[in-house]
Amino acid sequence: MPRFLAILLSALSLILAGNAHARNVALVIANWQYQSAQQLSNPQNDAKMVSAALEKVGFDSVIVAENTSMGSLRSALRAFRDKANGAETALIYYAGHGIEGKGRNWLVPTDAALQNEADLPYEAIDLEYIMDALHGAQLRIAVLDACRNNPFANRWKGSTRAVSRGLAPVEVDYVLVIYAAAP
16 A cells, blocks of 8 residues: 555544544545556556545445546536535545646546647546535545656647646645645
8 A cells, every 4th residue: 555545544544533423435536447548557456445445444435436437527526525515524536647737637537538738628627626526524635646647748739848747736725635646
């Protein structure tokens, strides 16, 4: 298990131990079978480890969404938003391709083709949707275990320097954002 995840789960177990009646919910998203991008080897195993660990530390509901298309990722986030509303703790873990473009961070569904940076709003999920899905909980956590290499950058003409390097730091109030690696 990655070191950052072990530390996170240890902290969560301490936090959750204080309130046995609290509702704690998690959404684990793992994308590895991309149609137009490099396949990833870790998300499938990471999702299994993370979901099992979250259940072990006391999460009441752990939803796993694997190889999500744009439509199924939006649906999973919408359904999770309703579950997170009023929860003590809500956590979203994302493993898959994640990129920076147009000055924002984007999570890449498995059916994204992304011929150029202008396609991002139409084929990828803005990280703000993750923040919105966590909104109704008291403790909000987003864990981004995203592949830092943009598999689409070689097709994009006039790309900015940030587009090929992974995700940018996130400044958001009242949400703990954890990167598996430095932003």
